[in-house]
Amino acid sequence: MLHWHAKEHPNETAEDYLVRLAEPKDARGVIMCMQSVMDERIYLVGEYYMLTEKGEQERLKNPDDATFVCEKDDQIIGVLTLQRGFHRKNRHTANLGIAIKKGHRHKGIGTKLMQKSFEWCKQNGIKKLNLEVFSSNTNAIELYKKLGFEEEGRRKDQFFMEGTYVDDVFMTKYF
Numbered sequence: 189m190l191h192w193h194a195k196e197h198p199n200e201t202a203e204d205y206l207v208r209l210a211e212p213k214d215a216r217g218v219i220m221c222m223q224s225v226m227d228e229r230i231y232l233v234g235e236y237y238m239l240t241e242k243g244e245q246e247r248l249k250n251p252d253d254a255t256f257v258c259e260k261d262d263q264i265i266g267v268l269t270l271q272r273g274f275h276r277k278n279r280h281t282a283n284l285g286i287a288i289k290k291g292h293r294h295k296g297i298g299t300k301l302m303q304k305s306f307e308w309c310k311q312n313g314i315k316k317l318n319l320e321v322f323s324s325n326t327n328a329i330e331l332y333k334k335l336g337f338e339e340e341g342r343r344k345d346q347f348f349m350e351g352t353y354v355d356d357v358f359m360t361k362y363f
């Protein structure tokens with residue numbers, strides 16, 4: 189578990205945030221957090237979380253995947269998922285997804301969640317950590333670069349949003 193005080197960030201009041209590995213009991217909170225970011229329809233491809241609460245509980249039990257959550261006042265306000273390659277040929281890879289609820293961004297929570305997930309990658313033999321991000325999501329791209337990700341390619345005009353074509357940017361961090 190990782191506690192830190194918001195005093196690291198001068199604009200925060202005195203709340204504590206807690207970053208920890210998710211457990212099956214967190215299923216509902218994870219779904220609600222993900223769905224609230226999906227409802228914004230800006231940052232994520234999916235618009236509906238695809239698992240039921242029972243399905244999400246099962247996913248959270250899978251030892252090959254890891255989900256980290258950030259909690260504030262007993263509410264999950266940030267989720268990071270790592271999904272390890274399923275096959276023997278790609279077990280050294282994992283795909284990362286991250287979503288922080290609106291109103292809690294730019295406070296260092298994304299950075300804390302990512303750092304926690306890197307520890308898991310190192311402990312579990314992940315050599316190559318992948319993610320996909322919209323080319324329009326420059327805030328996220330800058331954060332990923334700061335944390336050691338590099339662009340390895342992009343699928344052009346893969347999405348059409350608000351009257352504009354957007355690229356699917358593939359980013360990778362090696363361990």
Ligand SMILES: CC(C)(COP(=O)(O)OP(=O)(O)OC[C@H]1O[C@@H](n2cnc3c(N)ncnc32)[C@H](O)[C@@H]1OP(=O)(O)O)[C@@H](O)C(=O)NCCC(=O)NCCS
Nearest residue numbers: 197231286287288293294295296297298299320321328330
């Ligand atoms: C992208 C995302 C995960 C980043 O998480 P975050 O918690 O906002 O990120 P952090 O606060 O750790 O860092 C982001 C920036 O905030 C800055 N920051 C940190 N503390 C801050 C504070 N108190 N005040 C202002 N800025 C702060 C960081 O230095 C960083 O700055 P920079 O990018 O301008 O250099 C989050 O914004 C999010 O969930 N967005 C919506 C969903 C999304 O885009 N998901 C990713 C899809 S691929």
